[in-house]
Amino acid sequence: MSTAAVAAAAPRRLSVRSSLSRNRRWALITSYVFLVIFAIFFLIPPYYMVVTALKSDAEVAHMATNPWIVADGFTLDQFKILLTQTDFLIFFKNTVIVTVSVVAITMVVSVLAAFSLGRMKFWGSSILATGIFLTYLVPDTLLFIPLFQIVKAVGLLNNYWGMILVYPTLTVPFCTWIMIGYFQSIPKELDEAALIDGAGHMQMLTKIFIPVALPGIIAAMIFAFTVSWAAFVYPMAFLYSADQQVLTVGTVTSLIRGDVYKWGMLMAGALMAAAPPLVIYAFLMDYYIAGLTAGATKG
Amino acid sequence: MADTVQTWSPGLQGVGLQSSTSRNLRLFMRRRSTIAFLMCLPLIVIIVSLVLYPACYSIYLSMLNKAQTRFIGLDNFRFLLSRDVFLMVMEQTAIFALSAVFFKALIGLITAHLINNLPVKGQRKWRGMLLVPWVIPLALSSLGWWWLFDPTHSAFNYVLSSLGFEEVPWLSSPYWARFSVILVNVWYGAPFFLIMYLAALKSVPEQLYEAASIDGASAWQKFVHITLPMMRNIIAITVLFSLIVTFANFDIVQIMTAGGPRNMTHVFATYSFMLGIRSGDLPLGAATSLFMFPILAFAAIFILRGVRKRGREIG
Numbered sequence: 001m002s003t004a005a006v007a008a009a010a011p012r013r014l015s016v017r018s019s020l021s022r023n024r025r026w027a028l029i030t031s032y033v034f035l036v037i038f039a040i041f042f043l044i045p046p047y048y049m050v051v052t053a054l055k056s057d058a059e060v061a062h063m064a065t066n067p068w069i070v071a072d073g074f075t076l077d078q079f080k081i082l083l084t085q086t087d088f089l090i091f092f093k094n095t096v097i098v099t100v101s102v103v104a105i106t107m108v109v110s111v112l113a114a115f116s117l118g119r120m121k122f123w124g125s126s127i128l129a130t131g132i133f134l135t136y137l138v139p140d141t142l143l144f145i146p147l148f149q150i151v152k153a154v155g156l157l158n159n160y161w162g163m164i165l166v167y168p169t170l171t172v173p174f175c176t177w178i179m180i181g182y183f184q185s186i187p188k189e190l191d192e193a194a195l196i197d198g199a200g201h202m203q204m205l206t207k208i209f210i211p212v213a214l215p216g217i218i219a220a221m222i223f224a225f226t227v228s229w230a231a232f233v234y235p236m237a238f239l240y241s242a243d244q245q246v247l248t249v250g251t252v253t254s255l256i257r258g259d260v261y262k263w264g265m266l267m268a269g270a271l272m273a274a275a276p277p278l279v280i281y282a283f284l285m286d287y288y289i290a291g292l293t294a295g296a297t298k299g
Numbered sequence: 300m301a302d303t304v305q306t307w308s309p310g311l312q313g314v315g316l317q318s319s320t321s322r323n324l325r326l327f328m329r330r331r332s333t334i335a336f337l338m339c340l341p342l343i344v345i346i347v348s349l350v351l352y353p354a355c356y357s358i359y360l361s362m363l364n365k366a367q368t369r370f371i372g373l374d375n376f377r378f379l380l381s382r383d384v385f386l387m388v389m390e391q392t393a394i395f396a397l398s399a400v401f402f403k404a405l406i407g408l409i410t411a412h413l414i415n416n417l418p419v420k421g422q423r424k425w426r427g428m429l430l431v432p433w434v435i436p437l438a439l440s441s442l443g444w445w446w447l448f449d450p451t452h453s454a455f456n457y458v459l460s461s462l463g464f465e466e467v468p469w470l471s472s473p474y475w476a477r478f479s480v481i482l483v484n485v486w487y488g489a490p491f492f493l494i495m496y497l498a499a500l501k502s503v504p505e506q507l508y509e510a511a512s513i514d515g516a517s518a519w520q521k522f523v524h525i526t527l528p529m530m531r532n533i534i535a536i537t538v539l540f541s542l543i544v545t546f547a548n549f550d551i552v553q554i555m556t557a558g559g560p561r562n563m564t565h566v567f568a569t570y571s572f573m574l575g576i577r578s579g580d581l582p583l584g585a586a587t588s589l590f591m592f593p594i595l596a597f598a599a600i601f602i603l604r605g606v607r608k609r610g611r612e613i614g
Contacts, residue, residue: 027518031416035425038410042432042486045443048454052446060452067454113342120335128339130603135350137540137599139547141568142592145575145585146353146360169349176342201334230436232550233568237576248438252554263446270439281434285427288434292491293498 053078053268060264078268082255087242088269091250094160095229095273098246101164102228103221106171110220114179115205119191129180136173140233143169151238160244163235167228175220178294182216183209219291222284226277247273361586365579375586384562385570389590391477392566395552396545399484403545404538406485407492412522414493415500426497433490441554444483445470448555473563476556480564483551488544492537499533500526536605539598546594567591 051070052060059065059072082088116122117129147166148157156162186209194204210217235249242254251269255262281288364371379385414425432440447454448469456466470476507525516524527534549568552558558565558573565573567590575584 027416031413035410035413035417035429038406038413039425039428042429042490045440045447045486046431046435048447049443063452067452067457109341109345112338116335116338120331120338122332122335122339125335125339128343131346132342133603133606134599135346137543137595137602138350138354139543139568139591139595141547141549141571142588142595143350143353143357145571145581145588146357147349148576148581149356149360150349150353166349168345172342172345201331226434226436230438232436232438232553233572236549236553237572248436252438252442263449263452266442267446270442274435274439277434277436278431281430282427285423285430289426289430289494289498292494 049267049271052264053271055264057262057264078262078264079272081262082265082268082272086255086265086269087245087250088255088272090243091245091247091254092273094245095247098160098163098167099225099228102167102171103224105164105168106175106224107217107221109168110172110176110179111205111210111217113176114183115209117176118180118183119209120201132173132176135169136177140170140231144233144237147234148237157238158240158244160235160239160246162238163228163231163246166234166238167231170227170231171224175224178220178223178291179213179216181294182213186212215287215290216294218284218287219294222280222288223291225280226288229277357585357589360582361589363582365582367582375583379583379586379590384565385587387562388565388567388570388587391564392546394477395481395484395548395566396542399481399488399545400538400541402481402485403488403492403541404534406489407496407537408534410489410493411496411500414497426494429493430490432487433494437487437550438554440487441483441551444479444486444551445555448479470556471560473560476560476564480551480555483555484545484548487551488541491541495533495537496530499530503529532605532608536602539602539605543595543598543602546591 048068051068054070054074054076056072056075056077059070065071113132117125117132151157151162151166154162154165156165190208190212191204194208199207230248231246232248235246236253239245239249242250245254251266251273255266255269360367361375362370362372364374410429414422414429417425446452450468450471453466453469455469460466468475469479503526507529508521511521511525546566547568548566549572552564552566552569553572556564558569562570567587571584571587573584574587575581
C-alpha cells in the first residue's frame with residue numbers, strides 16, 4: 001500500500017472510531033439509566049422495610065406524612081420491643097439450632113456421597129447420580145402432606161427437631177450434585193499419586209479432595225445455610241406453638257396479634273431475621289453466586 | 300452428569316505388572332466399590348425414606364377418605380375436578396407460573412445485558428445490588444410487600460394519590476391481588492435469571508462478536524445470531540427450573556393473601572395446605588398437590604436432557 005493511500009484512509013478511520021466511541025458512550029448511558037430503574041424496583045421493599053423499622057408507632061400509624069422517609073426522627077424502639085416483649089429471640093435460637101444441625105448433616109452426607117459418586121464407581125452409581133438430580137427437582141410443597149404423617153408418626157410434630165429431620169431433603173440433593181462436579185474437576189493424577197503413596201480412601205478424601213475442593217464446599221455450605229434459614233413450608237405445616245417456632249414462620253404468624261398490626265415491629269423482626277443470610281452474602285458473594293450457578297453450568 | 304461419572308481403573312491396571320500386585324489390585328477394586336457404596340448409604344437412606352417413600356405414600360394417601368379409614372380409589376381426584384374452585388385454582392396456578400416465569404426471564408435477560416455492557420470494574424457492584432431480592436428469605440420479603448400493599452397505609456397508594464391517580468386495591472380486589480402476587484414473584488425470581496444469564500454471557504467467546512463487528516453486524520443482529528444460539532441451552536434450563544419452583548410456590552400467596560379474596564389467588568400449594576393442614580383433610584390435600592406432578596415431571600425430564608447436553612459441551 002502506498003503512503004498516499006494510507007494518508008487518505010487515516011481520517012476516515014479516525015471518524016469511524018470516534019463514532020464508534022460515541023455509540024459506545026450512548027450505550028453506556030442508556031445501560032446506567034435502565035439499571036437505575038431496575039435497581040429501584042429491586043430495592044424498594046428492603047428500603048421500605050428499613051424505613052418502617054426505624055419509625056415510631058405513632059408515625060407508622062399516621063397517614064398524612066410521607067411514608068417513604070423517617071420524618072419524626074429515627075428510633076430503635078421497635079427493635080427494643082421486639083427483643084424484650086416478644087418471642088423473637090426464641091425463634092432466633094431455634095432457627096440457629098436447626099440451621100447449624102442441618103448444615104452439618106448435609107455436608108457430611110453430601111461430601112461422602114459426592115466423593116463416592118464422582119471418584120469411585122459401584123453398581124448403579126450412575127443411576128444414583130441421575131436420581132439425586134431428580135430429587136433436587138421435587139419441591140417441598142409436593143411432599144409436606146405425606147411428611148406430615150411421617151413426622152407425626154415419629155413423634156416430632158410441633159418440635160423443631162422434626163425440622164432437622166426433614167430439611168436435609170431440601171439441601172442434600174443439590175449439595176451432593178454440585179460437589180460431584182467439583183470433585184470431578186480435580187485432576188486424576190492427584191489421587192493416583194496418593195494411592196501410590198499408600199493413602200486410604202478416607203485419607204484421600206480428607207487430605208486431598210476436601211482441601212482442593214474447598215471453594216465448592218463453601219458454596220455448598222452457603223446453599224445449605226440459606227435454604228434451611230429461609231424454609232417456610234415445613235415449619236408452617238409442622239410447628240404450631242411459639243416455643244418451637246422458627247424465624248420465618250414466627251415472624252409472619254406469631255408476631256401478628258389481633259387486628260392491629262404493629263408494622264414497625266414486624267419490619268424490625270423481618271430485617272433481623274433476614275440479616276444473617278444478607279451478611280453471609282455480603283462477605284462471600286462469589287461463593288454464593290458460584291453455588292447458585294453451579295447446578296446448571298457445571299455438569 | 301451420569302454419563303460423565305468416571306473411573307480410572309484402566310490406567311491403574313497398567314501399573315500392576317507383577318501377578319501379586321494385580322491380585323491385590325483386584326481385591327482393592329472390590330473393596331473400593333463396597334466402600335463407595337457405604338459412603339453413599341446415608342444419602343440413599345435420606346432419599347429413600349424422606350423423598351421416595353413420602354412420594355409413593357402421597358399417592359396412596361390421596362386414595363383414602365378423610366378419616367383415612369377406607370380406600371376410595373380416585374374419588375378425591377374426581378371430587379376436586381368437579382369443583383369450580385379447584386378448576387379456578389388450576390387456572391390461576393397456570394397464569395401465575397407462566398406469566399411470572401416469562402417476566403422473570405425477560406427482566407433477567409435485559410438486566411444481564413445491561414450489566415454486561417458496563418466496564419468490568421463496575422459489574423460486581425451492580426450484580427451484588429440486583430441480587431438482593433433473591434438473598435432475603437422469601438417469607439420475610441413477602442411480609443415487606445404485604446406492608447407496601449396495606450389497604451389503608453399502602454406506600455404505593457401514597458405516591459399514586461399524590462400524583463393525582465386513583466388508589467389501587469392491591470390485595471383486596473381479586474384481579475389486582477392476582478397481579479400483586481405475580482409482581483412479587485417476578486421481583487423475587489428475576490435476579491436468579493440475571494445471575495444465570497450473566498454467567499452464560501461471560502462464556503460466549505469474545506472473538507465471535509469481534510468477527511461479527513468486522514462483518515458490520517448491528518447489536519441486535521449480534522444478539523439474535525450469536526448470543527441467543529450460544530445461550531439457548533442455559534436459557535432453557537433456567538426457564539424450566541424456574542417453572543418448577545414457581546408452579547410449586549407457596550410463601551408469597553400464603554403470606555400476602557392466604558388464597559383470598561374469594562379463593563382467586565390460590566395456587567396448588569396453598570390450596571393443598573388449606574385442605575390438608577388447615578381443614579385436616581390430608582387425603583384431599585395430597586390429591587391436590589399431586590396435580591403438580593405431571594408438570595414437574597415434564598420439566599424435570601427436559602432439564603436433565605439440557606444439563607447432560609451442556610455437560611458434554613463443556614467436556
